[in-house]
Amino acid sequence: MKLKSSRPLGTVLAVSLLMALAGCSQAQTPKAGDATAGKAGGDRPAVLKGIEKHGFEVIGEFDAPGGLRGFAGVVGGQQPAAAYVTADGKHVVVGSLFDASGEDVGAAPLEKLVAKPMSERSWKKLDESAWVRDGRADAPRVVYTFSDANCPYCHRFWEAARPWVDAGKVQLRHVMVGVIREDSPAKAAAILTAPNPSAALLENERLFDRGGIKPVPSLTADVANKLDANQVLMIELGFQGTPGILFKDAQGMVQRRSGMPQGDDMTVVLGPR
DSSP, rough: OOOSSSSOOOOOOOOEEEEOOOOSSSGSOOGGGGOBTTTTOOOOOOTHHHHHTEEEEEEEEEESSOOEEEEEETTTEEEEEEEEOOOOOEEEEEEEEEEEOOOEEEEEHHHHIHHHHHHHHHHHHHHHHEEEESSTTTTTTEEEEEEEOOOOHHHHHHHHTTHHHHHTTTEEEEEEEEEESSTTHHHHHHHTTTSSHHHHHHHHHTTGGOOOOOSSSSOOOHHHHHHHHHHHHHTTTTTSSSOOEEEEESOOOOEEEEOOOOTTHHHHHHOOO
């Protein structure tokens, strides 16, 4: 469900596509091992400052063909992207650079320098957020979900996940936010401050059709700060509504789903049933 209001996610950088000439030597194509974080050091081209103003954050440099310099970065805090500076240092193109065989020469460096560190950082932030456990503590699979106590789609996801959770295969971690209705923060607070938050979450879901858990009369500063931090994290990770679901794929990379997973996508998110 969409937030009542959301903060801007920042300027989205327009992505250009630079095609390598067919005459480029394949011997110049960088391998995954050629990527080196921060290779440029203090020799970073001044032209990069122009794209940094548009939301491109430079993470590191990697070898690029044709006299170009390749830079791995992130657009808008979320999207890995490559930037290529021309030999004269006066121009930069953001996007994909292909060699004569159709291979994206920046794919492997982006994976090494940007995607994996971003994935690990996102998971760490989720682990440190204010979440409520739903399922066995020793479940082999952990799935995070940004949840609002009043969100019908969060409730549907909770219901649909019961076979996995009840079997001990999945632990859902509900990162509580209060964004849908006026009493959403107070209901989230009732869950977070309960003697047993997991039991309070269960109460809210079981009574959902009758209004859910009773909201607390007022929020303490501590709980209000936790809910604010959770909402900031939700937006930072690219969600504008609930549920926002995050899980790790077979390669250990964090994947995202906005809204209720449909059909076979449930097994992608939660694993084999």
